[in-house]
Amino acid sequence: MGFSxxxxxxxxxxxxxxxxxxxxxxxxxxxxxxxxxxxSGSGYRSKRFARLLRHPGHQAQAHAASEHFNNAATSA
Structure with a gap:
């Protein structure tokens, strides 16, 4: 299942x-x-984005690993 x-x-x-x-x-x-x-872009590190994910059940983990994953997936 995915969302875009x-x-x-x-x-x-x-x-x-x-x-x-x-x-x-x-x-x-x-x-x-x-x-x-x-x-790890600025929009995802913003205070606004952090507030959105402060709701119960959400934990923000901005990390460059997603960029590495996306690069590997698109180069395969």
Missing amino acids: QMVADEKSCGACKCQLAALRYYKQCGVRIDAVLTF
């Missing part, structure tokens, strides 16, 4: 809109989110 959404940019507002849409989608599917692994 196109947004205009990866600034904090766009990152939050996409993350909120993903959280709502998975909730409708009955999936509980334990952690979130994001890109």
Whole structure:
């Protein structure tokens, strides 16, 4: 199962809109989110994005590993 959404940019507002849409989608599917692994871009390190994930059941883990994963997946 996966979720994707196109947004205009990866600034904090766009990152939050996409993350909120993903959280709502998975909730409708009955999936509980334990952690979130994001890109290490500024939108994902913003205070706005951190506040979004402070709700119970969400833990933000911004890490460059997701970028390495994406690079490996697209180069295969």
